[in-house]
Amino acid sequence: MADANTTRAKLQIGEPGPGVKKVDPILVAHGVRRSFGGVSAVDVEHVEIPRNAITALIGPNGAGKTTFFNLLTGFDKPDTGTWELNGKSLANVPAFKVARRGMVRTFQLTKALSLLSVMENMRLGAGDQSGERILTALFSGFWRKREKEITDQALDLLTRFKLDTKKDDYAASLSGGQRKLLEMARALMSKPELVMLDEPMAGVNPALTQSLLSHILDLKKEGMTVLFVEHDMHMVQTIADWVIVMAEGKIVAEGYPDVVMRDPAVIDAYLGAHHDTDLGSLTGQLEVAKELGDSFLVNEISEEISDEASSKETTDGQ
Numbered sequence: 190m191a192d193a194n195t196t197r198a199k200l201q202i203g204e205p206g207p208g209v210k211k212v213d214p215i216l217v218a219h220g221v222r223r224s225f226g227g228v229s230a231v232d233v234e235h236v237e238i239p240r241n242a243i244t245a246l247i248g249p250n251g252a253g254k255t256t257f258f259n260l261l262t263g264f265d266k267p268d269t270g271t272w273e274l275n276g277k278s279l280a281n282v283p284a285f286k287v288a289r290r291g292m293v294r295t296f297q298l299t300k301a302l303s304l305l306s307v308m309e310n311m312r313l314g315a316g317d318q319s320g321e322r323i324l325t326a327l328f329s330g331f332w333r334k335r336e337k338e339i340t341d342q343a344l345d346l347l348t349r350f351k352l353d354t355k356k357d358d359y360a361a362s363l364s365g366g367q368r369k370l371l372e373m374a375r376a377l378m379s380k381p382e383l384v385m386l387d388e389p390m391a392g393v394n395p396a397l398t399q400s401l402l403s404h405i406l407d408l409k410k411e412g413m414t415v416l417f418v419e420h421d422m423h424m425v426q427t428i429a430d431w432v433i434v435m436a437e438g439k440i441v442a443e444g445y446p447d448v449v450m451r452d453p454a455v456i457d458a459y460l461g462a463h464h465d466t467d468l469g470s471l472t473g474q475l476e477v478a479k480e481l482g483d484s485f486l487v488n489e490i491s492e493e494i495s496d497e498a499s500s501k502e503t504t505d506g507q
């Protein structure tokens with residue numbers, strides 16, 4: 190069987206592992222640390238995000254994934270650390286300026302502004318509204334042209350995300366999945382190079398799952414880079430080119446999806462997060478297998494559970 194590593198473009202220089210250098214990194218972070226009281230939430234020694242690839246950031250609950258996203262995008266400040274987008278430092282750059290530099294994010298819980306219409310939400314994503322730049326506002330001719338450009342761009346994106354018929358509806362009236370699509374569409378208004386998605390699949394019903402996945406794949410086709418946090422391992426295996434695993438604030442593994450999910454350090458990280466789970470019990474083992482997205486193991490354990498249940502029924506019935 191051909192080694193999967195040899196049939197795809199190489200993203201890293203050297204053996205995959207925590208902190209490995211990338212052939213063409215778009216984002217490089219070094220020594221980024223953040224603690225809350227005594228808890229070390231993020232302690233990333235070194236990480237590089239490969240350009241024009243889809244990278245998944247995974248790890249058990251409380252691993253520090255969202256905090257790391259918040260730090261990189263200027264929504265929180267680290268205790269120490271440096272990070273650069275396209276070689277330019279982003280440390281101490283506030284969130285709204287980070288977006289202008291080409292890096293945008295979405296949130297685990299969508300931040301679509303409920304009392305604004307879908308179109309108004311999109312216009313906010315453009316980031317350079319008239320009130321923001323007094324000088325340009327003085328040149329009203331220029332501004333009218335820009336307004337039209339923003340509206341046209343928003344309509345294009347809404348059509349692509351199948352939200353154009355809802356453009357005048359309040360964002361509050363959208364379903365959870367449609368709000369996720371709106372958030373992604375809005376993020377694209379600033380024409381980013383790097384799109385960071387925090388749990389894009391959470392709360393999305395199965396009918397919209399496929400369309401969300403293909404929108405993410407389209408971003409890569411258009412030359413963008415995607416970094417996403419996700420618990421849904423099926424999604425990770427389906428669309429990620431590269432996987433970074435965090436546990437207890439640190440990066441514990443990095444590599445190609447099919448390889449990294451079998452890395453003992455990854456299995457340990459997930460098992461370690463289950464110290465309260467009875468791993469001697471089948472239900473405890475099932476929980477961990479599901480979290481690791483190991484469908485073979487999930488099937489095996491589920492079969493064992495149902496075998497046990499039916500043999501118990503037979504015994505009870507005697």
Ligand SMILES: Nc1ncnc2c1ncn2[C@@H]1O[C@H](COP(=O)(O)OP(=O)(O)OP(=O)(O)O)[C@@H](O)[C@H]1O
Nearest residue numbers: 225228229230248249250251252253254255256257
């Ligand atoms: N504002 C805060 N104040 C105190 N502790 C915090 C704060 N934000 C995060 N933490 C702690 O930092 C650690 C990392 O949390 P974080 O939410 O980043 O993890 P996560 O990997 O995103 O988890 P999940 O997958 O459950 O979303 C946790 O121990 C969490 O309790």
